[in-house]
Amino acid sequence: MPNTRAKILIVDDRLENIRALEITLQQLDIDIYSALSGNAALTLMVTHDFAVVLMDVQMPGMDGFETASLMQHNRQTRNIPIIFITAISKDEQHIFKGYQSGAVDYLFKPINADILLCKVNVFLKLYETRIECEMMQEEVNRSKNLESLGILAGGIAHDFNNLLTAIFGNIELARKFSVPGGKAELLLQNSSTAIDRSRELTKQLLTFSKGGTPIKRATSITALITNACSAFQARSSSNVTINIPQDIRSTKIDTEQISQVFHSMLVNADEAMPEGGKYQ
Numbered sequence: 001m002p003n004t005r006a007k008i009l010i011v012d013d014r015l016e017n018i019r020a021l022e023i024t025l026q027q028l029d030i031d032i033y034s035a036l037s038g039n040a041a042l043t044l045m046v047t048h049d050f051a052v053v054l055m056d057v058q059m060p061g062m063d064g065f066e067t068a069s070l071m072q073h074n075r076q077t078r079n080i081p082i083i084f085i086t087a088i089s090k091d092e093q094h095i096f097k098g099y100q101s102g103a104v105d106y107l108f109k110p111i112n113a114d115i116l117l118c119k120v121n122v123f124l125k126l127y128e129t130r131i132e133c134e135m136m137q138e139e140v141n142r143s144k145n146l147e148s149l150g151i152l153a154g155g156i157a158h159d160f161n162n163l164l165t166a167i168f169g170n171i172e173l174a175r176k177f178s179v180p181g182g183k184a185e186l187l188l189q190n191s192s193t194a195i196d197r198s199r200e201l202t203k204q205l206l207t208f209s210k211g212g213t214p215i216k217r218a219t220s221i222t223a224l225i226t227n228a229c230s231a232f233q234a235r236s237s238s239n240v241t242i243n244i245p246q247d248i249r250s251t252k253i254d255t256e257q258i259s260q261v262f263h264s265m266l267v268n269a270d271e272a273m274p275e276g277g278k279y280q
Contacts, residue, residue: 006127013037013060018036020111021116025116027117028121037061038061042067042077046076050080052127056084057086068098068101071102082102085107160202164195168195217253222244222248225262226244228259
């Protein structure tokens with residue numbers, strides 16, 4: 001349930017009647033609103049989500065029947081439960097008119113406090129159930145949107161990976177025709193390293209497309225850091241010094257994601273020292 005409390009509206013043209021109902025209902029964990037006329041009640045109902053409306057049948061001007069009928073013709077108010085409160089005749093014709101107007105229940109004066117609380121509690125529970133269902137539906141809709149986004153990300157990752165494979169193949173062919181140790185070979189090697197990093201990004205997209213669950217396996221942190229630094233050193237003018245204790249145990253991690261973390265840290269450090277430097 002959300003943190004907001006349920007709201008109840010009392011509609012009666014006499015303040016003393018409203019006050020009497022408020023005193024009885026104040027033991028409930030709810031917010032109580034009141035209106036002295038049908039028009040005032042309709043205004044409140046289009047701006048608040050009420051769990052139930054307690055409405056007096058006899059009111060000057062627009063009575064309870066007319067107010068309930070107007071509620072049935074408004075999309076925002078037609079589903080608000082109405083409990084009519086009346087001191088007039090309890091004959092079947094009168095009660096039928098109330099139900100025909102849109103009421104779901106009746107309370108007859110003098111009002112029994114226990115009966116009032118029991119009936120109101122029923123509608124409070126129905127209201128809570130409705131809110132919970134709406135929240136569940138919102139969660140389902142969010143899950144569907146994430147699933148669609150995951151499918152899209154997976155498709156993009158597969159297509160991008162195919163393009164990288166073609167580029168990588170051409171780079172390897174070009175290296176065969178380059179002078180060993182020459183500048184062209186170094187540039188092609190740097191391109192191959194960049195493609196390897198791009199492939200890791202596509203793997204992360206594929207992980208997300210499968211639900212975002214990390215693919216964990218036992219990995220040597222020492223080897224992971226060493227490989228990340230070596231790949232970075234190959235295309236940077238800065239020097240990297242690695243100092244890792246010998247007793248670090250392997251741990252279960254998503255290798256691609258953690259490698260990306262180390263790579264991002266190195267890149268950020270390199271960008272902070274454009275003239276080169278030393279990392280340790």
